[in-house]
Amino acid sequence: MLISKYSQPDFNPFGDEFDEEGEPQNWPAPTPTEPLTATVRIPGSKSLTNRELVLSALAASPSLLRAPLHSRDSQLMVEALGLLGATIDEVPGSGGFGPDWRVTPGELLGSTSIDCGLAGTVMRFVPPVAALALGPTSFDGDESARVRPMSAIITGLRGLGVDITDEGRGKLPFTIHGTGSVAGGRVNIDASLSSQFVSGLALAAARFDEGAHIVHTGERLPSIPHIDMTVRTLEARGVIVERPAEGEWKVLPGEIAGATRDIEPDLSNAAPFLAAALVTGGTVSIPGWPEDTTQVGDQLRQLLPHFGAAVTLADGVLTVTGTGTITGADLDLSEAGELAPTMVGLAALATGPSTITGIGHIRHHETDRLAALATEVNRLGGRVTELADGLRIEPSELHGGVWLSYQDHRMATTGALIGLAVAGIEINDVQTTAKTLPQFTELWTAMVTGASRS
Numbered sequence: 001m002l003i004s005k006y007s008q009p010d011f012n013p014f015g016d017e018f019d020e021e022g023e024p025q026n027w028p029a030p031t032p033t034e035p036l037t038a039t040v041r042i043p044g045s046k047s048l049t050n051r052e053l054v055l056s057a058l059a060a061s062p063s064l065l066r067a068p069l070h071s072r073d074s075q076l077m078v079e080a081l082g083l084l085g086a087t088i089d090e091v092p093g094s095g096g097f098g099p100d101w102r103v104t105p106g107e108l109l110g111s112t113s114i115d116c117g118l119a120g121t122v123m124r125f126v127p128p129v130a131a132l133a134l135g136p137t138s139f140d141g142d143e144s145a146r147v148r149p150m151s152a153i154i155t156g157l158r159g160l161g162v163d164i165t166d167e168g169r170g171k172l173p174f175t176i177h178g179t180g181s182v183a184g185g186r187v188n189i190d191a192s193l194s195s196q197f198v199s200g201l202a203l204a205a206a207r208f209d210e211g212a213h214i215v216h217t218g219e220r221l222p223s224i225p226h227i228d229m230t231v232r233t234l235e236a237r238g239v240i241v242e243r244p245a246e247g248e249w250k251v252l253p254g255e256i257a258g259a260t261r262d263i264e265p266d267l268s269n270a271a272p273f274l275a276a277a278l279v280t281g282g283t284v285s286i287p288g289w290p291e292d293t294t295q296v297g298d299q300l301r302q303l304l305p306h307f308g309a310a311v312t313l314a315d316g317v318l319t320v321t322g323t324g325t326i327t328g329a330d331l332d333l334s335e336a337g338e339l340a341p342t343m344v345g346l347a348a349l350a351t352g353p354s355t356i357t358g359i360g361h362i363r364h365h366e367t368d369r370l371a372a373l374a375t376e377v378n379r380l381g382g383r384v385t386e387l388a389d390g391l392r393i394e395p396s397e398l399h400g401g402v403w404l405s406y407q408d409h410r411m412a413t414t415g416a417l418i419g420l421a422v423a424g425i426e427i428n429d430v431q432t433t434a435k436t437l438p439q440f441t442e443l444w445t446a447m448v449t450g451a452s453r454s
C-alpha cells in the first residue's frame with residue numbers, strides 16, 4: 001500500500017513556506033503588470049479519481065487508473081481502501097503528474113481506523129465500503145472535518161442493515177461494525193446538505209445483497225452533476241442504475257467490472273486559472289478539455305461569459321479571453337457550488353454588482369465558505385453581504401492584506417485570483433491547496449511569469 005505523504009502532519013509540499021515553529025508562512029500572491037497569455041495543464045479530477053478508486057476496490061478484477069490525481073484527498077482514499085483490503089500499486093504513468101495506479105481488489109476486512117482528513121469523498125464514500133468488510137472500522141478526520149454533516153450516511157447505512165456506533169451528533173467520529181455483507185434495500189435519506197450522501201451509498205450498492213433503492217426526501221438537492229457522474233462511472237463498469245422517479249436511484253445488485261480508466265483533468269481546479277484571463281484581460285488555455293464529461297467544471301464554458309469572457313473550445317483546448325473589464329453577474333450555482341469561490345473572486349473585482357445564490361450548502365464544505373468569502377473579501381475593502389443561500393457582492397476598491405485560507409483549497413486559490421489585480425495580497429497557508437492540487441503555486445507562478453506561455 002502507498003504511504004500518503006500528504007496526510008503526514010509534518011508534510012510540507014513547498015519546502016520553505018513554513019517558519020521555524022512549523023507554522024505556515026504567508027505566500028505573496030503575484031500581481032502581473034501585463035495581461036497573461038498562458039497554457040496550463042491541470043492534473044486529474046479529484047471526483048473521478050476517488051470514484052474510480054472506490055469502484056476499483058469493489059470490482060471483480062483489477063483496474064488500471066491512468067493519470068489519476070495525486071493529492072491529499074486521493075492519497076487518503078488510497079490509504080483507506082488499502083487498509084480495508086485493496087492493493088494499490090504505482091505503475092509508470094503517461095499523465096506527467098505522477099504514476100498510474102493499478103488497483104487489485106482484495107477480501108474486505110475491517111479492524112482498522114480510517115483517517116478522512118478533510119475529504120468529503122473519503123468520509124462519505126468509504127463508510128459503505130467498510131460496511132461490507134468483516135470487522136469494525138473507525139472513522140475520524142481533521143478537526144474541521146468533525147463539523148461536516150454525516151448523518152445521511154450514518155442513518156442511511158443503518159436503514160440498509162448496518163450497525164454503527166457514533167456520538168449521536170451525525171458527524172465524525174464513528175465506527176462501522178461490518179459483518180462482511182450488507183442487506184441493502186430501500187432507504188430514505190435527506191441529501192439536501194450534500195450530494196455525496198447519494199453518491200457514497202450508490203457507489204457500493206451493487207455489492208449489497210439487494211442493491212439499494214435510494215430515495216432523497218429533502219426539499220433541495222445540491223450538486224446534481226456529481227450524482228450524474230456517480231451514475232455514469234457505475235454504468236461504465238456494468239452496474240445497472242434505474243431512475244424510478246425524480247430524486248430516486250435504484251442500484252441493482254451485481255458485479256462491478258474491473259476497468260482501465262483515463263482520469264480527465266480536474267475542470268473545477270481549472271477555474272481560477274481560466275478566471276485569471278478575465279482578471280488580467282489576457283488569454284488562458286487548458287489542454288485536455290474533455291468533449292463529453294460529467295464534471296461540473298464544464299459549466300465554466302457557460303458561466304465565465306456572464307462576467308464578460310470570450311470562451312472557445314477547439315481540438316480539446318478550452319481558451320478563455322478577457323477584455324480587462326469584469327461585469328457583474330447573477331448566478332444560481334446550486335449545481336456547481338464547487339465553482340462558487342472562483343466566481344465570488346471574479347465578482348469581487350467586477351464593475352457591477354453580483355448575486356450568487358443556490359449555495360447555502362457550501363457552508364458545510366471545507367469551511368463555511370459563505371462566511372469565509374464574505375469575511376476575507378470585506379477585510380480587503382470589499383462589500384459582500386451574506387444571504388441565506390448565497391452572497392451579494394457589490395463593487396468596491398480592494399487593497400492588499402493577508403488572506404486567510406481556513407484550510408480550504410478553494411479559499412486559497414480565490415485569494416490568489418484576487419491578488420492578480422490587487423497588489424500586496426498574501427495568502428496564509430497556501431499549502432492547503434495540496435488537498436486537490438499540490439502543484440498550485442508552481443502552476444500559478446508559471447502562468448503569471450510567462451513560463452507556461454504556449
Ligand SMILES: O=C(O)C1=C[C@@H](OP(=O)(O)O)[C@@H](O)[C@H](O)C1
Nearest residue numbers: 047194195196222223226337338
Ligand atoms: O461527489 C463529489 O465528488 C463532490 C460533490 C460535491 O459535494 P456537495 O454535494 O457536498 O457540494 C462537490 O462540491 C465536491 O467538491 C465533490
Ligand SMILES: C=C(OP(=O)(O)O)C(=O)O
Nearest residue numbers: 118119120121338365366
Ligand atoms: C467541497 C469540496 O470538497 P469535498 O470533496 O471535501 O467535499 C471541494 O473540493 O470544493
